[in-house]
Amino acid sequence: MRGVAHDLITGGRVAAQLSELGVERGGVLLVHASMRAVGMAAEAMAGALREVLGPDGTLVVPAFTMENSDTSRHYLDRVRGLDEQARAAVRAAIPPFDRATSSAAAVGRFAESVRLTPGALRSGHPQTSFAALGPAAGSLLAGHRPDCHLGEDSPLARLYEADALILLLGTGYDTCTAFHLAEYRLPSPPRRRYRCVVAASGRRRWWEYEDVALDDGDFAALGHDFERLDTAGAVRRGQVASAPSRLIRLRSAVDFATVWLRDHRPARN
Numbered sequence: 001m002r003g004v005a006h007d008l009i010t011g012g013r014v015a016a017q018l019s020e021l022g023v024e025r026g027g028v029l030l031v032h033a034s035m036r037a038v039g040m041a042a043e044a045m046a047g048a049l050r051e052v053l054g055p056d057g058t059l060v061v062p063a064f065t066m067e068n069s070d071t072s073r074h075y076l077d078r079v080r081g082l083d084e085q086a087r088a089a090v091r092a093a094i095p096p097f098d099r100a101t102s103s104a105a106a107v108g109r110f111a112e113s114v115r116l117t118p119g120a121l122r123s124g125h126p127q128t129s130f131a132a133l134g135p136a137a138g139s140l141l142a143g144h145r146p147d148c149h150l151g152e153d154s155p156l157a158r159l160y161e162a163d164a165l166i167l168l169l170g171t172g173y174d175t176c177t178a179f180h181l182a183e184y185r186l187p188s189p190p191r192r193r194y195r196c197v198v199a200a201s202g203r204r205r206w207w208e209y210e211d212v213a214l215d216d217g218d219f220a221a222l223g224h225d226f227e228r229l230d231t232a233g234a235v236r237r238g239q240v241a242s243a244p245s246r247l248i249r250l251r252s253a254v255d256f257a258t259v260w261l262r263d264h265r266p267a268r269n
Helices: 002-021 042-052 071-077 086-094 110-117 137-141 153-160 179-184 218-227 251-263
Strands: 029-031 058-061 131-133 164-171 190-201 204-213 233-242 243-249
Touching: 002 042, 002 233, 029 042, 029 110, 042 058, 042 110, 058 110, 058 164, 071 086, 110 131, 131 137, 137 153, 153 179, 153 251, 164 251, 179 218, 179 251, 218 251, 243 251
Parallel strands: 029 058, 029 164
Antiparallel strands: 058 131, 164 243, 190 204, 233 243
């Protein structure tokens, strides 16, 4: 019982910190969290956030499944140093994406906790799905085209339209998924082939498609400049539990990133 009481006390204190930081009651909030940095249970954090957002607010998390692809960084790291036979065995064992059961643990305990909460919805992209809780979940996650990771036909564009906030809980700008939407808004962004395992008519199969070449390698530098040059109050900083955190206006972040990426990435013909 002492553990339950501790969670209630901690959750109440964290809810007050979130309100002070600027989390809006009835708003839409995209969260990236390091629970190790936060120092509390993912379920307790989700409860505090939902309390602050209220019944009219919507909580959104990335629910990515990089492990069902053989073109992802996750897969390439996993098979590095293996011989061809061992690589083939790993590839043959990759399960197909299932919206209901595929784990989002690779993007953290908080995202997986939200995904598993009764009533949570999930978008249908086999690699970069999002999960959400709240009255706007259905409209935010609808229409996530399977050949559009994080562009105009993804929940990121719907979050932009909804003037959502981003909460970075103990994480840096290198995890700020919203910056990827800006990559799609560049003139003629570079593209590449992706491949992943899906289920079609009950059968496992590989599916290959083309999309924008996603690159988060400069997101930390981008975020540093965004915050340094912020004069409109688009970024608020504060402590949440044990974690230094930031609350960011998603629309401002994407608009800044669209200009910054155009100016800082070399032009490609």
